[in-house]
Amino acid sequence: MYFADGIKLRDIVEIRDILAGGLNGKEVKIRGAVHTIRDMSEFSFVILRKYEGLVQCVYEEGKIPDFSIKDLREEAAVEVKGIVTEEKRAPGGFEIRITGIRVLSEPARDAAMPIPVSKWKLKTSLETKLSLRLISLRNIRERAIFKIQEGIVRGFRDFMYSQHFTEIRTPKIVAGNAEGGANVFKLEYFGKRAFLAQSPQIYKQAMVGVYDRVFEVGPVFRAEKHNTTRHLNEYTSLDFEMGYIDGFEDIMDMEAAMLKYTLQFLAEEYTKEIKLLGVKLPDVLSFPAVRFDEAKKLVSEKYNRRIRNPYDLEPEEEILIGKYFKEEYNSDFVFVTHYPSKKRPFYAMDDPADPKFTLSFDLLFKGMEITTGGQRIHSYEEQVAKMAARGMDPEDFTNFLMIHKHGMPPHGGLGIGLERLTMKLLDEQNVRETTFFPRDVSRLEP
């Protein structure tokens, strides 16, 4: 009988084992995909692709009996045996002089790669890259994007844990439509009508009554019809919600601290990918915060632009606000606070000093909104009154109102669009570049 009692040691090395030293001149076995083969007439370079990076192997014809390099195919999975040899010009400062090759698997007969994944940059249209996403991500630069995205998520979660937030998992199939509006996907649920959650809003507020501070990283769904470079119909939201706050500034402070931590975490733990993509991480000391109406006025004056819509920020205005704070405060980030009440959801707390505005904010990063947050109403009477004033029927929100009815601490929170944050961090021009498998009006595959 077989007993699984843990990971078996194998006589296979990884790049990290070689970099750790002590293997120079020794024969090792290493596994990887044949990224590319370069015939140099006297010998051939066989470049292996591993998750850690590339490995330069050198093959001299005739070295292995009954084997010809001509039979080796790119994208085959192989086990290479060879001597580790110092070589300054190779990745990692070493190469492997091949003494044996075992083919573990091969591509289909006659299959030609439709996209040159082994090139340094994929000089192809976004459309092609996305259609071939399942294999185009084998490109070293493409896959590095999502390692950095992994780092953002890890940084976020690590920081949340360090601040005593509890991780929650909220349902994606829901009965109601918390954010309001028509941009919600409908589905048939055993004869009932259900929706895909646009946000974990109701649940994360409720869980503040349970754990004081909560967070979630999960998919959210928006049935928005516009096809822009910054909208997705399914994206990953980094959400947190915290109780016992003194004001919505506590939420901005928490996000500022989280972003500082995460940028530091990326610099330390994802150095390879940061270098590989030539990312310049923003150095942040402090995040300026400006009122919505004030921000509109500032950019209108400085850039001589007429204010057309006093209740909303147009994308171009967000860009100009970003420009303003870069120029005046040398900051890539700016919090815009006190959004007009009529543009914020029913659960947003109005500013007691002027109820036309809310105790809410967006965070702009290089001129694009990456976060929406704010303080929420905690009083039952106040929440019912705000619903009534909006013509909503509190009866439709019995579950949600249950938490206010039975006591909620003052609380607030935010949601961060992961793909947008990654996009701006990497200075990409389209959010699809930083989305594993984008979903938009015309794209449902792969």
Next chain:
Amino acid sequence: MYFADGIKLRDIVEIRDILAGGLNGKEVKIRGAVHTIRDMSEFSFVILRKYEGLVQCVYEEGKIPDFSIKDLREEAAVEVKGIVTEEKRAPGGFEIRITGIRVLSEPARDAAMPIPVSKWKLKTSLETKLSLRLISLRNIRERAIFKIQEGIVRGFRDFMYSQHFTEIRTPKIVAGNAEGGANVFKLEYFGKRAFLAQSPQIYKQAMVGVYDRVFEVGPVFRAEKHNTTRHLNEYTSLDFEMGYIDGFEDIMDMEAAMLKYTLQFLAEEYTKEIKLLGVKLPDVLSFPAVRFDEAKKLVSEKYNRRIRNPYDLEPEEEILIGKYFKEEYNSDFVFVTHYPSKKRPFYAMDDPADPKFTLSFDLLFKGMEITTGGQRIHSYEEQVAKMAARGMDPEDFTNFLMIHKHGMPPHGGLGIGLERLTMKLLDEQNVRETTFFPRDVSRLEP
């Protein structure tokens, strides 16, 4: 202008600050929800609920001018000022002698708690608990369940990172139906038909070609109509997939190592909740693995039970297999391997020694399946042939087959049902007990 530059220090203490020592005899401020008030005639106990636990506060009437304990309501959020005093019988060995109370928020006027959340055990039906989930989780034991679940997820992720797996995020809205069968939710997607993903299968296999080893923790959706104590229509799947394997045993070994790590992690990091719920963590050294047909025979012989269906395990058979390995090997876990090919999906690799069976496995924990996994087909020709043999049209799987066409290393992986794993770990009888917000045929709220 406000500058958010990090978390502001406040003169508010947490339980951990008091437990750290040095505050005995000192006046502190602490915030929490009024979990319960007990009138002891001479004085009153005001028990605060915080995410870390309960805090016993003692109030003597008359201590605070213009304040009567009669005005304080359960589930109000308060800031208590008081003297930290050693008290062996109180939670954490201290109590707070109240010198001031500031009410931060209150429940609705006239609202009476519909469920006694401050009781040690909620002696109410599961139905009631779930209907009132948004507030019933305020119960100390109920919320502890999901802290342990958080610990499982953290343990899983930490272990995956330590083994050089990359975290991926795959789409939940998909065009195809990878797992086959009718149990898939349909939705309208801008005039096209789309589905909710039953698993990240295709994507995680594809990403092995990119990162060698990948994992994901995310929601999956199954439109199964049966209403049992172990099925959910939306659950959390812990998935991993790994390349360059020598056989499917590598996958079982990885899971065994992960579970050992996670159980240890729970014992160390979630001690409080483990104690609170009286959980007995299984001590595992080794996970026995038994062939499917052999397992059927063993329990049939030992428990004198006729084999009715040679191709599938009935729930009762799983229970008996669990019982057998508990009795014979003192193991709560058992891998059942080599499931019949006709009962496994089209991407499962058949056993070359006997293609009626697959190189696949389930993991049973205390007699219930919590994991399904196995080696996948990596050869394009083999995958196309298996599809053809099943009457499937390879044209419908162009995206999936692209990865085989262009080379995939030998690989395999698994999916673990988080809620079921939690259920069996806590010896609960219904998976809904260990699901934050269960979705089943009749339950879509809250």
